Amino acid sequence: MSLRNRLLTPLSAPLVAALVGALVAGLLVLAPSTAQAATVGDHGSRTRGPDAVFKRSSYLCYGYQDCREKGMGNAGYAQANDKMYWRMYSGHNCTNYAAYRMVRSGMPNTRPWSGGGNAMYWGTSMPDITDDVPRVGAVAWWKANAGPAGSVGHVAYVEKVVSDDEVIISQDSWGGDFSWAVVTRASGNWPSGFIHFNDRPLANQAAPVIDGVAKVGSVLSSTPGSWTPSDVKVSYQWFADGHRIARATRSTLRLTQARIDQTITVATTASKLGFPSRTARSAATEPVLPGTLKNVTAPTISGRAQVDSELTLDTGVWSPTPDALDVVWLADGQPIEGVSGAATLALTPDLVGTSISATVTATRAGYEPVSAAAAATEPVAPGTFTVTAPPTIHGLVTFGQVLTVDTGAFRPADAAVDVRWLRDGVPIEGATGTSYQIQNVDLGSRLSARITLTRPGYTATVVDSDPTVAVRSDPRMRTQVERLTARHGLRITMSLVAPGVDVVTGPVVVRVAGVARTATLRNGAATVVLTDLPPGPRTLTVRYGGSNTVHRLVVTRDVRVP
Numbered sequence: 001m002s003l004r005n006r007l008l009t010p011l012s013a014p015l016v017a018a019l020v021g022a023l024v025a026g027l028l029v030l031a032p033s034t035a036q037a038a039t040v041g042d043h044g045s046r047t048r049g050p051d052a053v054f055k056r057s058s059y060l061c062y063g064y065q066d067c068r069e070k071g072m073g074n075a076g077y078a079q080a081n082d083k084m085y086w087r088m089y090s091g092h093n094c095t096n097y098a099a100y101r102m103v104r105s106g107m108p109n110t111r112p113w114s115g116g117g118n119a120m121y122w123g124t125s126m127p128d129i130t131d132d133v134p135r136v137g138a139v140a141w142w143k144a145n146a147g148p149a150g151s152v153g154h155v156a157y158v159e160k161v162v163s164d165d166e167v168i169i170s171q172d173s174w175g176g177d178f179s180w181a182v183v184t185r186a187s188g189n190w191p192s193g194f195i196h197f198n199d200r201p202l203a204n205q206a207a208p209v210i211d212g213v214a215k216v217g218s219v220l221s222s223t224p225g226s227w228t229p230s231d232v233k234v235s236y237q238w239f240a241d242g243h244r245i246a247r248a249t250r251s252t253l254r255l256t257q258a259r260i261d262q263t264i265t266v267a268t269t270a271s272k273l274g275f276p277s278r279t280a281r282s283a284a285t286e287p288v289l290p291g292t293l294k295n296v297t298a299p300t301i302s303g304r305a306q307v308d309s310e311l312t313l314d315t316g317v318w319s320p321t322p323d324a325l326d327v328v329w330l331a332d333g334q335p336i337e338g339v340s341g342a343a344t345l346a347l348t349p350d351l352v353g354t355s356i357s358a359t360v361t362a363t364r365a366g367y368e369p370v371s372a373a374a375a376a377t378e379p380v381a382p383g384t385f386t387v388t389a390p391p392t393i394h395g396l397v398t399f400g401q402v403l404t405v406d407t408g409a410f411r412p413a414d415a416a417v418d419v420r421w422l423r424d425g426v427p428i429e430g431a432t433g434t435s436y437q438i439q440n441v442d443l444g445s446r447l448s449a450r451i452t453l454t455r456p457g458y459t460a461t462v463v464d465s466d467p468t469v470a471v472r473s474d475p476r477m478r479t480q481v482e483r484l485t486a487r488h489g490l491r492i493t494m495s496l497v498a499p500g501v502d503v504v505t506g507p508v509v510v511r512v513a514g515v516a517r518t519a520t521l522r523n524g525a526a527t528v529v530l531t532d533l534p535p536g537p538r539t540l541t542v543r544y545g546g547s548n549t550v551h552r553l554v555v556t557r558d559v560r561v562p
Contacts, residue, residue, distance in 0.1 A: 052094070052142065052154035052173070054189060060168070060180040067170075072159075072180045074170065075104055081172070086111040089174075095119055097172035098139050098155040105137060105198045112197065120144040120153030123193045130193040134158055134167045135275055137199030140183070140191040147189040156181075158194065165190075202275035203228045208268045208282040213296055214255065215289035218319055221252045222266040225280045232270040239265045259288045294319055299360045299374035307352055307383035307457040308412070311345045315360045316372055322362035330357045330376075349457025351380045383458040386411045391451045391465040397438070398551075399473040399500040404435045405449040405465060415453040422448045422464070440500035442471040443549035472551045473498035479542060479555060485562040489531030494542055496524050498550045506550075509543045512559065533561040 061067035064078045077100050084090045085099035086109065095117055103109045111117065113125035123130045123141040130141065140156045142149035156171035165185040172178045183189050206226035212218055224234040238248035240262040245253070253264065263284040271277040297317035303310055315325050329336045329345050331354040339345055345356065357376035363369045389409035395401055407417050421431035424445045428436075436447070446467035453461045475498040482491040490512060496504040509518050510528040519526035521544075540559045546552030 052148040052150060052171075054148050054181050054183075055187070058181045058183065058187070058189070060182060062179045063177045067178060067180055070180075072170070074178055075101060077101075077172065078178070085109055086117065088117055092172050092177060093174050094155050094171055095122075097170075097178070098122075098157055101157045102139070102197050107198050118152040119149070119155045122153070122155055123195055126195055126197070129196045131196070132193060133196075133276060134161045134164070134191075134194050135196065135199045135201070136161055139195040139197060140167065140169050141193050141195050143192040146192050147187075153192075155195075156191075158199075200228060202232065202270055202272060202278050204270070204278055204280040207280045208266055210264065210266055210282050210285055213289075213294060213319065214264060214285040214287070215294065215319070216255050216257055216260060216291040218296075219252050219254045220264060220266075220285070222268065222282060224251070225268050225270075227270045227278075229272065229275075232272045232275075235269045235271070237267045237269070239267065255288055260290060261287045263287055291320065293322065293362060293364050293368065293370050295360075295362065295370060295372040298372050299358060301356065301358060301374045301377055305347065305356060305377040305379070306381045307347050307349055309347050311347065311356060311377070313343050313345075313358050313360070313374060315343070316374075318362050318370075320364065323364045324362075326361045326363070328359050328361075330359070331355070333357070347380050349383075352382055352457050353379050355379050383412075383455070385415060385453045385455075385458060385461040387461070387463050390463055391449055393447070393449055393465050393468055397447070397468045397471055399438055399440060399443060399471060399498075402435055402437045403447065403468070405451075407434070407451050408463065410453060410461075410463075412455060412458075415455045415458070418452040418454070420450045420452070422450055422467075425467075438471055443473060443500055444470055446470055470548060472546070472549055473500050475501075475504055475544065475550050475553050477542065477544065477553055477555045479540070479557065481540065481557075481559050483560070483562045484529070484531065487531040488533055488535060488561060489529060490533065490540075490559060490561060491527065491529045492540065492542070493527045494519075494521075494525065496521060496544060496550075496553070501549055504544075504547070504550055506545060506547045509545075511541045511543070513538045513561070535561050537561075 061070045061072050064074060067074065077097055080100060081092070081096065082090050085096055085103050088096035088099050090096055115121060115125055119141065120143055122139065123143070136158055138158045140158055142154040144151050144153045146153070148154065156169035158167055159170050159180065160168040162168065167183050168180065169183055170180050183191065204225055205228055208225040209223045210220050212220040214220065222236060236249055236251050238245045238253045240259055263286070265282050265284045267279050267281045269277055269279040295316055296319050299316040300314045302312050302314065305311065313327060315327065327341050327343065329339045331351055355376040355378065358374045359371055360374070361369050361371040387408060387410045391408040392406045393403050394406065395403035397403070405419060407419065419432055419434055421428045421436045423442060425448070427450070446469065448467040449465045451463045475496050478495045480493040484491060492510050494508055498504050504524045505521050507518050507520050508526055509516055510530065512530050513533050515530050515533060517528045517530060519528045537558060537560050540557050542555045544553045
């Protein structure tokens with residue numbers, strides 16, 4: 001099925017009936033051509049009959065909504081048709097629509113010729129850019145009374161070029177409506193010409209490029225070049241010393257003995273319906289060489305240049321295929337003993353700081369040996385440790401307790417491990433090893449452990465554990481309760497001591513039967529008197545909120561209020 005047949009969707013029965021009835025009644029004007037006047041001041045009859053009438057079967061859609069539902073747009077003209085373009089009448093008007101499409105394509109809103117604006121003048125006013133070549137984006141132009149056009153001609157916008165003899169246009173109509181239609185040369189409706197105001201000709205943006213070594217036995221390949229528009233069909237033709245090579249019409253060319261000393265070029269021809277074909281030619285190769293052993297792609301070294309890593313040598317690409325390849329590894333340009341011929345190299349600590357390279361020598365019976373060098377690596381870096389589990393501290397963080405550190409997990413696992421203990425991030429003098437007893441000088445501070453990993457050829461790595469909570473001492477409290485019979489009260493005396501702490505300070509809160517008093521410890525003691533308490537057995541609660549060196553403490557005991 002042709003593209004035209006695929007695009008030509010039958011009109012709905014109601015729409016067909018409406019169109020036929022309107023045509024019979026003389027009420028519907030299909031596809032008129034142009035604004036009556038060339039300028040705003042050129043007044044003419046606005047009630048004339050249709051300027052262009054296509055067969056009903058030519059229409060793909062009719063009206064903004066119908067076309068929109070069928071995926072055939074108007075490039076925004078439906079919202080902009082109240083404005084005049086190139087001084088054409090606004091609204092449903094073929095010339096205003098065509099001018100709008102040109103302005104939207106980047107042209108200024110100034111008519112590019114002087115004189116009348118009726119459609120019949122468009123092609124005759126712009127003869128230098130008018131021809132019979134349909135291109136997408138061109139203006140299809142009909143002379144007065146040519147094909148479907150009326151007495152003032154007709155213009156439309158070329159949406160698609162199906163073939164040299166078939167195009168699809170969009171158009172608006174004086175006294176009618178917007179539509180898309182198919183126009184064929186055989187229909188008798190073929191345009192008088194196509195005006196190329198701003199449609200882009202097919203253009204080469206970058207010439208084709210030949211890739212490969214110009215020598216007998218090798219295969220050259222060519223890029224298609226860069227084209228505008230990009231969706232073009234590209235064909236190839238190879239040349240030797242400027243003469244066409246028979247049947248050489250692929251993107252690749254194998255060089256035979258007949259091509260020795262000749263320079264090779266390739267021409268690519270781009271084609272696309274609606275555009276004239278264009279041809280671009282590549283730069284010439286060097287004269288084709290005889291078949292020699294040659295390194296086409298240099299050897300390369302891959303891998304990480306670091307101790308305990310492994311480098312791999314890609315010996316490159318050679319033409320023709322060598323019988324043998326000999327590999328020599330080098331450190332700062334000097335051969336490394338014991339590794340010649342190997343495709344891999346293990347980086348040992350003695351290679352730290354040296355740059356590694358390699359030479360590959362290709363041999364083949366009847367050919368001179370050829371050597372190629374792989375580019376040197378960066379200097380081999382020391383190894384680095386990978387810590388898979390950080391060090392952690394275990395134990396009760398309280399004055400007098402012993403903490404231990406788990407040094408964690410790391411690779412390589414055979415690293416030497418040094419442990420230092422830190423107080424608030426500062427090393428504690430003499431505190432090494434995997435255990436540490438908490439001292440009174442640690443009270444109020446956070447403790448952590450620093451692990452240093454070392455190994456020959458490796459950069460020392462330092463890892464700190466997370467710090468502990470602040471070190472505090474566990475307090476002990478003594479309470480004395482004196483009953484005050486006359487006042488229904490109690491006198492409570494409290495004293496607190498904590499190992500490693502000279503004097504415990506801070507507030508204490510005393511609560512009995514819902515009555516609370518706060519006192520401040522002085523020299524580790526405080527007294528609180530509570531009166532007017534309900535008599536009987538009660539619970540005494542003493543709460544010490546703690547300090548930066550002493551843990552908080554809550555003590556309860558039974559008392560009797562007199």
